[in-house]
Amino acid sequence: MLKRKLSMGRYVQTLVITISVFMLGIFIGFFISEIRINEMLSSYNEIRLKVVGATLETNILEGELCRYDILGVTGKERFDLGRQVEEMERIRGKTDEQVLRLKEEYSMLSVNHLLLMEKWKKECNRNVSIIIFFYSNKENFTESENQGFVLDYIYTKYPNKISTYAFDVDIDNPVINAMKRKYDVNVIPTIVINDRVYSGFQSKGKIESLI
């Protein structure tokens, strides 16, 4: 009678090789993620320096604020940085410590830029719409995501006409809390367009009519 053997050696060898290949793959994936995150952090630092630098420069050289095209100089990089923060949130998760820390810093950078932009708009009479967007990853998350998507579209379509600032209301930070109090934010999402508050989701058409 033909006796069929079970080749135990091959099963064990295969398992060892498979686990190695698998772990290698996961390690490579993790390594690539880390490289991307480091690139993002480096971009973030560059932009932060630019914005802080511009703020200090304009403070030092009073009266020369209008010589700067603040929107042109930092607008696109800020937008890209915002997308990178979203990407990092997607890779690492919304509750990751490093992600939350980065979002806090990004929020403070945004407020810094917002104050500069408001000053520039007022003193230099620039036709720029300032949009502030309050969102949440917990409350009305899908509506927040929808609003964020629409605002990204609006910015891409009118990059020279608007400057958007997004704040995660779930982050407990004095600066963000101050912003919430300033505009009396109770509903999520809420957008503020040129100092006027609009609660709940606003459609593309509505926003375009207001900018």
Place this chain on the structure above:
Amino acid sequence: MIDIVALLLLAVCFIGIYVTIWFFLLFLEKEKEFHKHVDLKAFPKVSVLIPAHNEEKIISKTISSMLKIDYPRSRLEVVVIDDGSSDRTYQIAKSFAGKGVQVYRKKKGGKASALNYGLKRVRTDLILALDADCFLARDALKKMVGEMQDKWTMAAIPSIEVLNKVSILQKIQAIEYSFMNFFRKLTASIYALAIAPAAVLYKTKFLRKYGGFDENTLTEDFEIGLRIVSHNFSIAHVFDSNVFTIVPAGLGELMKQRIRWAYGSFTELSKYKRLLSIKYGDLGAFILPQIPIYAGIVIFVLILTMTSAIQDALRQLYLLELIGYDIRISLSFSFLYLFDIRSFVVIIMGLLAFLNYFLVKRTKRENINFAYFLIYVFIYSWLLVFFEFVAILYFLFRKKPRW
């Protein structure tokens, strides 16, 4: 963040890597066997049984090719069994009577019944069951007979090649058959081959003792393969020799064929489920279990990932609607991003496919068109997954496919 779909895909990936590496290690051990042959010491008499139903277009070529086979004419008997044809199959076959071809006619009963009819009327120790739309290569029979000298071998098959490589679909099937031949040879090298398709040489004593051909199955090639291994015999595979077969030209025909094959495999395996045991060595512990495991993967992966993919697609459509379908602008901030785990899985599966590609190319010693191979891996294989899914549904709902 890892979700359930991602975990499932990782598990599938792990299984895929495991199976590929297992076969790769087996190949390293058994590569020499691919081109080894057993020299014939004598020429036993062989009866070639050709069951035919409405094969008037091709039967003449099939019979002619058998008459030209490299085997002593006096040791070869060609028998055509017309299985209730309504065309001129019988008349065309009868025209070869002068060349010693025996032709029988019976009421329609299916391929197995035709073979059993022929089996009752022959007296040789070896029988070659040849499908009417298949052509055996000249050197194939000698090599297959050589394998039968082993006392445990009850059947021998050649590699299957596609004859009609006209449409893209047929060319892709040709690649698929190259892979099938490769893996069948590997499994045959450890006595774990359990299927006997297209052109099979049998030891008549096995068929007479264990009940001939099963007339109630959709896939008699798998049924008889399982029957052979269940009695602790083996099936040999002559890798270097071919039988040329006609494959479906269109998607509809292909679908019917593959659903029937898959359905048949579930049905027959459930009849022979006792083979799913380490008692049967690698066959029972590794080769056969791949059938239900693959079916399980198809169900869960297809349902879960397709559901998740459809949900994603609907969400993207909704978002597009919010921006008035302004695709031009939306593409510049790319809202469709690749899920990291999925891209990892696709990359791994691609690498495994390429590994198999190089191994098959190495043994076949022939070029395999790389472009068609890519279509085979990334598009055609998904078609097969879909056909498998349909067959699973037929099986679970206990409905027999009607063809």
